[in-house]
Amino acid sequence: MTPEQIEALFSRDAGDLRRRALATLIRLLGDFDLAEEVLHDAIAIAIAVWAREGEPRNPSAWLVSTGRRKAIDRLRRARRFDALEARGLLDPMPPETSGPSPNGQFEAPTPDHPDATTADAWPDDRLRLIFTCCHPALALEARVALTLRTVGGLGSDEIARAFVLPVATLQQRLVRAKAKIRDAGIPYREPEAHELAERLDGVLAVLYLIFNEGYSPSAGQEVTDINLCAEAIRLTRLLTELGTGSEFREARGLLALLLLQDSRRAARVSSDGEIVLLEDQDRALWNQDQIAEGLPLVDRVLGEGPAGSYAIQAAIAALHARARTPAATDWRQIAALYTLLAHRAPSPIVELNRAAAIAMAGDLDRGLLLLEALRAGGSLRGYHLLEAARADLLRRLDRRQEAADAYRAALSLARLAPERRFLERRLLEVTGESG
Amino acid sequence: MQYVLLIYENEARWGTQSPAEQQAMFAEYRAFTESIAKSGHYKGGEALQPTTTATTVRVRDGKTLASDGPFAETKEQLGGFYLVEAANLDEATAMAARIPGARSGCIEVRPILPTK
Numbered sequence: 001m002t003p004e005q006i007e008a009l010f011s012r013d014a015g016d017l018r019r020r021a022l023a024t025l026i027r028l029l030g031d032f033d034l035a036e037e038v039l040h041d042a043i044a045i046a047i048a049v050w051a052r053e054g055e056p057r058n059p060s061a062w063l064v065s066t067g068r069r070k071a072i073d074r075l076r077r078a079r080r081f082d083a084l085e086a087r088g089l090l091d092p093m094p095p096e097t098s099g100p101s102p103n104g105q106f107e108a109p110t111p112d113h114p115d116a117t118t119a120d121a122w123p124d125d126r127l128r129l130i131f132t133c134c135h136p137a138l139a140l141e142a143r144v145a146l147t148l149r150t151v152g153g154l155g156s157d158e159i160a161r162a163f164v165l166p167v168a169t170l171q172q173r174l175v176r177a178k179a180k181i182r183d184a185g186i187p188y189r190e191p192e193a194h195e196l197a198e199r200l201d202g203v204l205a206v207l208y209l210i211f212n213e214g215y216s217p218s219a220g221q222e223v224t225d226i227n228l229c230a231e232a233i234r235l236t237r238l239l240t241e242l243g244t245g246s247e248f249r250e251a252r253g254l255l256a257l258l259l260l261q262d263s264r265r266a267a268r269v270s271s272d273g274e275i276v277l278l279e280d281q282d283r284a285l286w287n288q289d290q291i292a293e294g295l296p297l298v299d300r301v302l303g304e305g306p307a308g309s310y311a312i313q314a315a316i317a318a319l320h321a322r323a324r325t326p327a328a329t330d331w332r333q334i335a336a337l338y339t340l341l342a343h344r345a346p347s348p349i350v351e352l353n354r355a356a357a358i359a360m361a362g363d364l365d366r367g368l369l370l371l372e373a374l375r376a377g378g379s380l381r382g383y384h385l386l387e388a389a390r391a392d393l394l395r396r397l398d399r400r401q402e403a404a405d406a407y408r409a410a411l412s413l414a415r416l417a418p419e420r421r422f423l424e425r426r427l428l429e430v431t432g433e434s435g
Numbered sequence: 436m437q438y439v440l441l442i443y444e445n446e447a448r449w450g451t452q453s454p455a456e457q458q459a460m461f462a463e464y465r466a467f468t469e470s471i472a473k474s475g476h477y478k479g480g481e482a483l484q485p486t487t488t489a490t491t492v493r494v495r496d497g498k499t500l501a502s503d504g505p506f507a508e509t510k511e512q513l514g515g516f517y518l519v520e521a522a523n524l525d526e527a528t529a530m531a532a533r534i535p536g537a538r539s540g541c542i543e544v545r546p547i548l549p550t551k
Contacts, residue, residue: 184524184546185527
């Protein structure tokens with residue numbers, strides 16, 4: 001193998017060799033930074049040694065053994081004997097991590113060494129890593145940064161650009177997060193059965209946030225070289241591969257939702273950067289591969305038991321994905337699903353979407369009534385989409401004067417340029433003049 | 436690792452409770468304390484008298500300034516604490532969640548700074 005081919009083995013796209021090794025090293029060394037540093041060293045050595053001697057039978061084990069030895073060397077040189085002892089690094093390696101003796105040389109496990117024969121000689125620590133990075137004791141923004149950096153393997157500068165943050169700010173967040181893990185004693189483990197559902201909710205919330213940041217970027221966002229939506233999907237997919245039991249049902253639901261939402265991305269924005277509503281989108285631009293993966297997943301999740309909120313949202317997205325044309329959309333089913341969602345995870349936004357669905361299913365008056373009730377309730381005060389939805393229904397009912405007032409109200413609240421332009425166009429339609 | 440579990444509650448609530456409710460609360464605290472003592476986690480703890488008995492002391496430029504009341508006027512006040520031994524934050528948090536005050540107020544969980 002050439003050094004370039006070996007380097008390719010460690011690239012993010014090539015799979016999880018690097019992440020698996022990192023997750024295990026964090027467990028063995030009890031230190032995120034040390035684990036990253038020695039893994040970096042081990043990979044540098046691998047590139048040289050494997051080019052000469054070929055890829056070892058168990059590359060993951062090789063990386064971990066080598067990394068562990070480098071850690072021992074580093075700690076010895078720094079005279080950190082307390083750390084060596086505390087982490088059990090002076091003891092002979094436990095069976096599942098055993099490899100060549102720590103004599104300072106880095107040999108690949110020999111073909112007849114037990115670890116070399118089974119790819120699963122190492123427990124998969126990645127689930128532990130995900131749950132630790134998403135621990136509720138960490139601030140949400142810290143969880144997002146740490147997950148993208150450690151689980152996703154993205155660079156600090158890439159993450160900073162994607163969230164429109166100075167790199168120093170992002171790096172500080174990472175430093176503080178790792179310090180909290182260390183100083184407050186956040187354990188590196190998977191949650192126990194009784195807390196799994198709650199902790200999983202926390203993980204899914206982080207992943208959903210990452211996706212939404214990519215899908216609806218904050219004001220001022222420019223095109224970045226990393227795709228947060230793709231990253232959120234990749235991480236969610238990894239989670240569903242690591243956790244396959246019934247407790248991970250909502251993770252599968254989230255994956256289906258993200259795939260189906262992302263499938264429409266190319267059609268959401270026109271070539272001039274204008275917003276294209278669902279009903280106006282060119283469905284030929286929808287990503288059929290993602291739809292093909294998402295639809296059966298929705299069916300599977302719905303068949304697994306009472307649907308969680310992500311599963312219900314995925315089911316709604318599936319109904320859109322299945323409609324060849326806007327007219328073919330099963331709005332009555334969608335309205336029913338929003339009603340279900342309102343029970344499962346009530347929120348004013350869900351009520352808003354429910355009202356819109358009821359209107360689209362043919363009962364414009366009832367939809368409008370529900371929106372008026374929402375407006376009177378005051379919970380969505382300042383939310384331009386409520387005014388925009390009202391305006392839209394009034395427009396469809398040909399109550400143009402009222403629609404114009406509502407579009408003006410929406411404009412007074414809308415911040416993003418593409419949204420403002422859209423509302424201005426609608427206002428022009430109903431008045432024959434601009435606001 | 437050792438953690439302090441700081442119990443913050445709205446002490447005004449205490450006055451609105453009937454003697455029976457107060458007794459029930461004491462009993463709950465006693466039961467909790469006994470259980471963590473039995474499991475070996477308990478290292479110490481006390482209930483505090485209300486903030487009307489508090490005095491805040493500062494020394495500035497060599498002068499001692501004592502003033503009446505807690506250091507800050509807050510909606511919830513420090514009412515007591517536990518010092519516990521726990522393997523990690525999750526274990527400390529699980530204990531904190533069992534403190535009766537967690538249901539109406541909140542518990543701050545803070546690791547102590549280990550001395551070398």
